[in-house]
Amino acid sequence: MAFRYSTSGATSVISRRVAEKSSTYSPSKNELHDVQEPIITAPLEVRRIIERVLQAEKDKLYMKTPRNINDDILRIVKEEVQ
Numbered sequence: 845m846a847f848r849y850s851t852s853g854a855t856s857v858i859s860r861r862v863a864e865k866s867s868t869y870s871p872s873k874n875e876l877h878d879v880q881e882p883i884i885t886a887p888l889e890v891r892r893i894i895e896r897v898l899q900a901e902k903d904k905l906y907m908k909t910p911r912n913i914n915d916d917i918l919r920i921v922k923e924e925v926q
Contacts (some may be wrong), residue, residue, distance in 0.1 A: 889924055896920045 883894055897917050904910035 893921060893924045896924070 883891065886894070897920055900916045900920065901913065904913055904916075
């Protein structure tokens with residue numbers, strides 16, 4: 845004895861349910877560009893500081909309890925200023 849289930853009706857009901865509450869948030873490319881604009885237009889020294897700080901933060905992400913990030917940031921800023 846084999847049972848057969850019709851999946852076509854269930855799929856359309858599920859897809860309609862999911863589509864009912866679709867997000868109205870749709871960022872345009874201009875909005876994303878606006879976020880990066882201060883970094884892009886910053887002087888070379890500032891961009892280097894930002895890049896090095898971001899890299900230091902990425903390096904700490906794997907740690908269970910990241911420590912000394914403030915010291916690392918201070919060191920980076922001092923090195924770039926000199």
